[in-house]
Amino acid sequence: MTTIKFNVAQLLREDIGARRDYDFTEEQLLLDDTLVLRDITGAVRFTRTATGVFVHVRAQGVVQLVCVRSLEEFDQFVQVDANEEMHSVIDVMTGAPVASPAEEDPFLLDELHMADVGEIIREYTLLELPLYPVCEAYRDAPVRYSVQSEDITEEVDEEIDKRLEVLKQWAERQNNQSS
Secondary structure, eight states: OOSOEEEOHHHHTSOTTOEEEEEEEEEEEEOSSSOEEEEEEEEEEEEEOSSEEEEEEEEEEEEEEEOTTTOOEEEEEEEEEEEEEEEOSBOTTTOOBOOOOSSSSOEEOOTTOEEEHHHHHHHHHHHHSOSSOOOHHHHTSOOOOOOOOTTOOSOOOSOOOGGGHHHHHHHHHHHHHHO
16 A cells, blocks of 8 residues: 555546546655655546546656665666556445456555555556666676686696586686686
8 A cells, every 4th residue: 555546436437538637746655675766756647447447657756776786875767657457346336346357466446446556656666677776887887707716726636527628618718818
């Protein structure tokens, strides 16, 4: 549950295709145990469907991540553009429960016809975050690796597994090229 919710009860009383547009701002949204989306701004459009509302949300904000190269924290700007259908659980006209949708993991309106747009933003933001976050200072710097090790002598008495012979030859070529 998030705090970015909109009441769509009146929209559910209108014909299919009716729309509502809203702008919103929010200080922060908890993404998981450690990540927080801050300084959120966005816009949402609700369109009436046969089983609820179609939600188009555009939002942006900042998430503090840890750079995989420097281990320093930095702010990552995130933009989300998502489309989802939210299904009613209660019929707005009769108050009777509505049959569950056939989708595997649907977004649902709550019993008070509140659309939790924050949950859509949370899920799509997690998908937008980079797997290996790199801060701006290291983004364009090439990554260099060395296969040469210090304090290792070439004289090894142990027999080398035949399957690893190819790796030994490759390492020798790399060491010869860098010399």
